[in-house]
Amino acid sequence: MDASYLPSVKKQFEYYKLLGDKTFAQLTDDQFFWLSNIDDNSIAIIVKHIAGNMKSRWTNFLTEDGEKEWRNRDDEFINSFTSKEEVIAYWEMGWECLFKAINSIDEENKDTIVYIRNHGHTVTEAINRQLCHYSYHIGQIVFLGKLLLGDKWKTLSVAKGTSKEYNSDKFSKEKKRVHFTDDL
Secondary structure, three states: OOOOHHHHHHHHHHHHHHHHHHHHHHOOHHHHOOOOOOOOOOHHHHHHHHHHHHHHHHOOOOOOOOOOOOOOHHHHHOOOOOOHHHHHHHHHHHHHHHHHHHHOOOOOOOOOEEEEOOEEEEHHHHHHHHHHHHHHHHHHHHHHHHHHHHHHOOOOOOOOOOHHHHHHHHHOOOOOOOOOOOOO
16 A cells, blocks of 8 residues: 555545535535435435444444344335434445544554455555445435435535636646645
8 A cells, every 4th residue: 555545535535525525514404304206315314324333333343244133224224314424424424434433443453355245456446435335325415415405515625617717827837746536
C-alpha cells in the first residue's frame, strides 16, 4: 500500500460524508421519509442501510468477517426512525465506526487479508469496495434531496453555468499538490 493511499482515501470518505451532511441540512423531517412508492427507499432507509453496512464492515475490520452474524441486512430496508435527528445520529455512528477502523491501519497490519462473506480482500481492496458502495448510495441521497427540493436546492458542486468562471479561478493560481477536497 502506497503511503499516500490512506490519507487520500480518508479524504474521499470525508468528502462523501460531507455531501450527505450538506444534503441533510437542506431537508425537513418529512423529506427524510418521503417515498415515491411503497417499494422505494427513503433517504432514512438509505442511511439505515449505509450505516448498518458500515457497522458490520468496519467493526473489528482486520480480524472478523465484514458480514457480521448480528447484522440483519433485510431490516435495514424497513424504516424504524421517527425523526431527522435519529437518522443523522445513526449516520454519525456508522461514520465513527469507519474512521476508527481506517485510523487503526498501520505498517504492521496494512497487508492483512480482510474477509467479507468469506471472500478475501487486501485492505486496499476492502476499502475501495466500501468507498464505491457508499458513494453509490450517497449519490442516491443527493439525487433524492435535489428532487425533493427542486429550485430550493443549494448545489453541492460547481453550479450550472459557472464552469468557465470556476476553471478560470483554478487556473489563475499556481500549480500545487493538494487533494481536491482541501478547498471545499
